[in-house]
Amino acid sequence: MNFDWQTLWFVLVGILFMGYALLDGFDLGVGALHLLVKTDTERRIFINSIGPIWDGNEVWLVTGGGALFAAFPEAYATVFSGFYLAFMLLLIALIFRAVAIEFRSKQPMKWWRQIWDVSFSVSSIVSSLLIGIAMGNLVWGIPLGADHEYAGTFLGLLKPYPLLLGFTTLALFTMHGSIFIVLKTEGALQKKLKGWVKNTMIFFILCYVITTLATLIFIPRMLTTLQQQPFLFIVPVFNVLAIANIPRNISRGRGWGAFLSSCATLFFLMALLGIGLYPNMVFSNPAPENSLTIYNAASSVATLKIMSLMAAIGLPLILSYTVSIYWVFRGKVKLDSHSY
Amino acid sequence: MDALTLSRAQFGFTIAFHYIFPPLSIGLGLCLVAFEGFYLSTGKKLYLEIARFYTRIFGLIFAMGVATGIVMEFQFGTNWSSYSRFVGDVFGSALAAEGIFAFFLESGFLGLLLFGWDRIKPGTHFFATLMVCLGAHFSAVWIVVANSWQQTPAGYHLVGQPGGAIRAEVTDFWQVIFNPSTLDRLWHVFMGGWQAGSFAVLSVSAYFLLKKKNIEFAQTALKIALVIAAVASLLQLFSGHESAKVVSFTQPAKLAAYEGHYTTGPAPLYLFGWVDEKNSQTHGVSIPGLLSYLVTGSTDAPVTGLDAFTPDKRPPINFVFQTYHAMVAIGMTLIAVAWFGLFLWWRGLLWKTRWFLWVLVFSVLLPQAANQLGWFSAEVGRQPYIVYNLMKTSDALSKTVKAGEILTSIILFGFIYLLLGVLFIYLLNDKIQHGLHMKEEKGHRA
Numbered sequence: 202m203n204f205d206w207q208t209l210w211f212v213l214v215g216i217l218f219m220g221y222a223l224l225d226g227f228d229l230g231v232g233a234l235h236l237l238v239k240t241d242t243e244r245r246i247f248i249n250s251i252g253p254i255w256d257g258n259e260v261w262l263v264t265g266g267g268a269l270f271a272a273f274p275e276a277y278a279t280v281f282s283g284f285y286l287a288f289m290l291l292l293i294a295l296i297f298r299a300v301a302i303e304f305r306s307k308q309p310m311k312w313w314r315q316i317w318d319v320s321f322s323v324s325s326i327v328s329s330l331l332i333g334i335a336m337g338n339l340v341w342g343i344p345l346g347a348d349h350e351y352a353g354t355f356l357g358l359l360k361p362y363p364l365l366l367g368f369t370t371l372a373l374f375t376m377h378g379s380i381f382i383v384l385k386t387e388g389a390l391q392k393k394l395k396g397w398v399k400n401t402m403i404f405f406i407l408c409y410v411i412t413t414l415a416t417l418i419f420i421p422r423m424l425t426t427l428q429q430q431p432f433l434f435i436v437p438v439f440n441v442l443a444i445a446n447i448p449r450n451i452s453r454g455r456g457w458g459a460f461l462s463s464c465a466t467l468f469f470l471m472a473l474l475g476i477g478l479y480p481n482m483v484f485s486n487p488a489p490e491n492s493l494t495i496y497n498a499a500s501s502v503a504t505l506k507i508m509s510l511m512a513a514i515g516l517p518l519i520l521s522y523t524v525s526i527y528w529v530f531r532g533k534v535k536l537d538s539h540s541y
Numbered sequence: 542m543d544a545l546t547l548s549r550a551q552f553g554f555t556i557a558f559h560y561i562f563p564p565l566s567i568g569l570g571l572c573l574v575a576f577e578g579f580y581l582s583t584g585k586k587l588y589l590e591i592a593r594f595y596t597r598i599f600g601l602i603f604a605m606g607v608a609t610g611i612v613m614e615f616q617f618g619t620n621w622s623s624y625s626r627f628v629g630d631v632f633g634s635a636l637a638a639e640g641i642f643a644f645f646l647e648s649g650f651l652g653l654l655l656f657g658w659d660r661i662k663p664g665t666h667f668f669a670t671l672m673v674c675l676g677a678h679f680s681a682v683w684i685v686v687a688n689s690w691q692q693t694p695a696g697y698h699l700v701g702q703p704g705g706a707i708r709a710e711v712t713d714f715w716q717v718i719f720n721p722s723t724l725d726r727l728w729h730v731f732m733g734g735w736q737a738g739s740f741a742v743l744s745v746s747a748y749f750l751l752k753k754k755n756i757e758f759a760q761t762a763l764k765i766a767l768v769i770a771a772v773a774s775l776l777q778l779f780s781g782h783e784s785a786k787v788v789s790f791t792q793p794a795k796l797a798a799y800e801g802h803y804t805t806g807p808a809p810l811y812l813f814g815w816v817d818e819k820n821s822q823t824h825g826v827s828i829p830g831l832l833s834y835l836v837t838g839s840t841d842a843p844v845t846g847l848d849a850f851t852p853d854k855r856p857p858i859n860f861v862f863q864t865y866h867a868m869v870a871i872g873m874t875l876i877a878v879a880w881f882g883l884f885l886w887w888r889g890l891l892w893k894t895r896w897f898l899w900v901l902v903f904s905v906l907l908p909q910a911a912n913q914l915g916w917f918s919a920e921v922g923r924q925p926y927i928v929y930n931l932m933k934t935s936d937a938l939s940k941t942v943k944a945g946e947i948l949t950s951i952i953l954f955g956f957i958y959l960l961l962g963v964l965f966i967y968l969l970n971d972k973i974q975h976g977l978h979m980k981e982e983k984g985h986r987a
Contacts, residue, residue, distance in 0.1 A: 522649050
């Protein structure tokens with residue numbers, strides 16, 4: 202039997218985007234909540250909680266994009282050209298976010314800091330929404346022509362289901378971020394933030410339930426692979442358990458337990474998304490025969506093999522130094538002369 | 542304007558703005574390694590102060606590079622999706638490798654570099670600096686591999702797809718990586734980066750000396766940067782020569798355009814001039830036979846001229862001629878500046894020669910200009926192809942993206958980059974003016 206390199210790369214690209222959701226997810230969430238704290242010190246604590254790591258987190262997106270280009274060029278080409286204006290907005294949001302973090306604390310003027318605080322927060326919210334909307338469109342399906350080109354319009358991307366997924370993603374990242382920031386703070390600020398976690402959690406669980414119902418009702422195709430491979434049902438089961446584990450940990454005051462459960466939630470949600478889409482990369486709706494699958498969108502097996510070698514060398518290195526760097530910056534945020 | 546012109550304009554302008562920053566990261570990264578290395582080996586506090594000061598500047602430059610770089614990773618898909626479909630199998634893996642081997646390294650260790658001073662031991666911090674510097678160089682490796690493949694494609698074959706389309710697929714990955722122009726161009730990009738970084742340090746140091754501020758600090762940094770600048774500028778001359786030789790046999794139309802060389806035969810080398818494209822003539826001051834000599838080793842050996850290519854297969858000639866010659870002229874100037882600086886240092890006159898310090902203050906712009914002009918020559922010189930002799934730029938566009946949409950994004954990027962450029966200069970200036978004495982003002986500033 203031939204080894205299924207396309208499936209391997211579907212999983213690997215998925216892992217890169219999952220890494221992005223897990224890691225940048227909390228720093229986007231911190232950004233989304235940023236304007237809700239009012240004093241300068243509190244805002245500096247927010248920014249510095251992600252200061253040394255946000256940049257490395259964003260690399261998961263860039264590398265995910267590169268890996269998608271290399272492994273599935275047809276999907277990369279179709280999605281990015283098809284979602285042109287949406288991606289331009291995302292790029293601009295990410296640019297503003299990057300410079301807002303860097304620029305904000307470089308000048309003492311109140312107006313200056315206010316501008317970059319707003320930029321940081323708005324761009325974090327917009328990025329989360331757009332990422333969710335993009336995923337929502339992949340799940341719902343977009344109209345593709347026989348030549349694999351997107352045959353719809355910009356406004357056609359703003360259907361109710363993708364918008365719902367946009368809000369769900371925002372809710373998920375906000376919850377993830379609020380749990381993270383509790384870990385990085387102490388004293389009165391931490392106490393205040395703990396109160397927020399409950400609200401973000403309720404917001405997320407509400408969105409999650411609606412999204413799940415909408416998916417089951419309107420997109421039964423997302424269940425096809427699950428039905429064919431019943432052992433995969435452990436994924437949604439674990440997903441629900443992970444979500445239930447968040448309030449349990451929080452009510453017992455276990456911050457790390459809650460954060461790890463939130464990470465597990467993201468992990469299983471991304472896994473569900475992957476299982477639901479498989480073997481499609483970009484589902485064509487209408488005209489499903491034009492869909493981009495992992496087979497007709499993939500690079501040659503020779504390229505996938507080379508890429509596998511790179512991943513085998515690169516990923517352990519990346520994981521080892523990412524873990525070490527997180528370890529160095531563990532603990533509560535302390536503002537010092539090197540902080541933002 | 543049509544979608545092709547607009548997409549080219551957008552790519553050209555976003556990459557040119559982005560390319561202000563990566564060479565600075567490469568060169569400044571090397572300077573940081575040197576500063577911190579001296580600190581570790583001598584234990585002198587002064588080197589640590591220098592390293593910390595330039596690390597703050599590095600942080601700002603790096604953030605700009607990241608913010609503008611993310612656009613580049615996705616623009617192949619958004620604006621050049623036909624190109625992406627055609628080359629993804631070959632070109633995509635180089636971009637993915639850049640992420641896996643370079644971006645993670647530099648972005649990961651950057652956190653330690655900027656924020657780790659008090660959290661990790663000096664030796665570990667030096668290691669982080671080294672990794673960031675290495676990461677910056679690695680990212681150049683992979684992007685030059687990708688771009689060189691566009692100039693001199695190798696290690697691929699063309700394969701028909703079920704839908705009738707054709708695409709390039711890898712046959713030999715090592716040939717893709719070490720295609721005929723990779724190594725020379727990589728060396729050229731590295732040296733351009735070292736020049737950009739070292740001349741930036743020279744400029745800041747000379748400014749301090751002229752303002753009589755931080756004298757010992759400035760003199761120490763200036764000496765280190767001057768050595769790097771002198772070595773890099775000289776090596777750049779050789780790498781440029783080697784690069785041009787490779788162009789002469791891999792992309793003869795480009796070399797002919799560089800020199801405005803129309804008729805195949807012995808070729809002169811123009812010091813400066815003007816190409817009259819209408820009448821196929823080049824006017825200017827030239828040294829007869831020198832191009833032939835540089836390329837082949839003999840003054841009367843023939844060099845392929847533009848007459849070997851029909852007009853639809855030639856790049857814009859005068860544009861390429863001018864950008865190329867300006868780049869070479871700047872390269873020569875940089876050698877002169879750096880080595881004259883060494884001479885003054887040797888004679889003990891460096892700190893007294895105020896006019897020369899003023900030259901150094903403004904010299905920071907020269908490597909920047911040369912880097913940009915060099916890329917203009919290389920990329921415009923490859924036209925009308927996006928992959929030399931294989932795919933025309935006009936066939937590479939996204940089919941679904943309309944001119945109006947591209948115009949919208951150009952206007953958006955235009956405003957944003959203008960804003961970023963102004964803020965960058967403002968903050969950079971602020972850091973240079975106050976960066977050394979930040980500790981006292983802490984708590985309010987960062």
